[in-house]
Amino acid sequence: MSNLGFHCHSLDTLEETIVDNGLQRGEFYHLLHHDLARLEQIIRFHSLRWSVHAPLVQLDWYPRPPTWSFLCDRDREKKALTLKMITYTVEQAEHMGADYVVVHFPSPANEAPGKDKARIESIARDSCDRLAALSVKRNMPLHIEGVGSSPLIDAEFLTGILREFTPLRFCLDIAHSYLASKENEFELYEFAARLLPHTGSVHLWNTRSREDYMTYRHVPVHPSQDPEEGWIDVARILKVLADSIRSIPIICESENSFPQALGNHDYREGVRWVKEILRTLS
Numbered sequence: 001m002s003n004l005g006f007h008c009h010s011l012d013t014l015e016e017t018i019v020d021n022g023l024q025r026g027e028f029y030h031l032l033h034h035d036l037a038r039l040e041q042i043i044r045f046h047s048l049r050w051s052v053h054a055p056l057v058q059l060d061w062y063p064r065p066p067t068w069s070f071l072c073d074r075d076r077e078k079k080a081l082t083l084k085m086i087t088y089t090v091e092q093a094e095h096m097g098a099d100y101v102v103v104h105f106p107s108p109a110n111e112a113p114g115k116d117k118a119r120i121e122s123i124a125r126d127s128c129d130r131l132a133a134l135s136v137k138r139n140m141p142l143h144i145e146g147v148g149s150s151p152l153i154d155a156e157f158l159t160g161i162l163r164e165f166t167p168l169r170f171c172l173d174i175a176h177s178y179l180a181s182k183e184n185e186f187e188l189y190e191f192a193a194r195l196l197p198h199t200g201s202v203h204l205w206n207t208r209s210r211e212d213y214m215t216y217r218h219v220p221v222h223p224s225q226d227p228e229e230g231w232i233d234v235a236r237i238l239k240v241l242a243d244s245i246r247s248i249p250i251i252c253e254s255e256n257s258f259p260q261a262l263g264n265h266d267y268r269e270g271v272r273w274v275k276e277i278l279r280t281l282s
Contacts, residue, residue: 002049003246004278006271007203007253011035011042017256019046021271027102027251029053030066040096051201051249052101054089069104071127072120072152079123083130090138099249100141100200102171103131106148117151124152128165135167143200145171146180153180155194162198169200172241173253175207175218178232182209188232192240202241203253204274206232220254220267221274235277242281250278 005025006017018026026048028039036057043050055066062085070078086103093101105127107120128144135142146153153176162168172195174188181188192199205218208230212219225231241248252274258265 003249004271004275005049005051005249005251006256007053007251011038013256014042017252018048021268022275023271025049025051025249025251027051027053027249027253028056030055031057033057036092036096049249050098051251052089052093052098054101054103055085056089056092059085059088067104067147069106069147070108071103071105071131072124072150073108074119074123075108079127083127086131086142087134090134090140090142094138094140098140100143100169102143102145102201102203104147105144105150105152106146107150107152120152121157125161125164128161128168132165132167141169141200142167143169143171145173145176145203147173147176149183150180151184153177153184155186155191159194159198162195170195170198171201171203172199173203173205174232174234174237175203175205175213178207179210179213189236189240192237196241196244199241199244199248201249201251203251204234205252205254206234216259216262218254219262220256220258220265220270221252222258222263222265222267222270223273224263224265234274238274238277238281245278245281250274 002024007027009029070082206221227233
């Protein structure tokens, strides 16, 4: 399962979530700067493939939450700040030999969904132009991940952007896309199929609603999650990706524990479940 991995924002969980689960890939985010040397040692020792979710290290000059992005913001200073953060992250990733970098691609926080979509798309296109140039300059693939209440999570817009700026790929986060599908009124599995030719990586976690997300954040995927009860059909969406399942990195992007209110399951059961699905599809 060289393409299946786990997301880590602390090296303290790396051995358990990646090595002990028999995985060969990790995605790293928001580490302490002094952890980078240890990260390089662990990657070499275990021969891991790896990627970065921007920012790679904690930055005292970037606002929190650190995953927030202003790439599609009207405020030029905020947009420039995000581009500075991404450039710094890409330079680190290039130096350390990462496979790719994931960056968030939301709408501005102060925009109501659907408001002045053409203006937001224009700003987003300019950011994609800059990201594509950075990707080429640093020889580092960049994957854009749609998050939040964003009219930009739209198959027509995204496929157009990714055809225009070919150095960029899409990070299909199944749960963020699912939440967007409820707000933007599209069908998740059709969306995944349309984006497949442009998809460079996948994030796996589960949710039933925005209320779930606000309460539990990234819930680990698990075979107990019944789509009839509102959960994403993980097996179905992986089948949509079947033609590229061997080549696309698939990252379990959750904590290594399960919310007690949702069953307190062992998250490792979900990892084994995904492994079996991928085995049958490959």
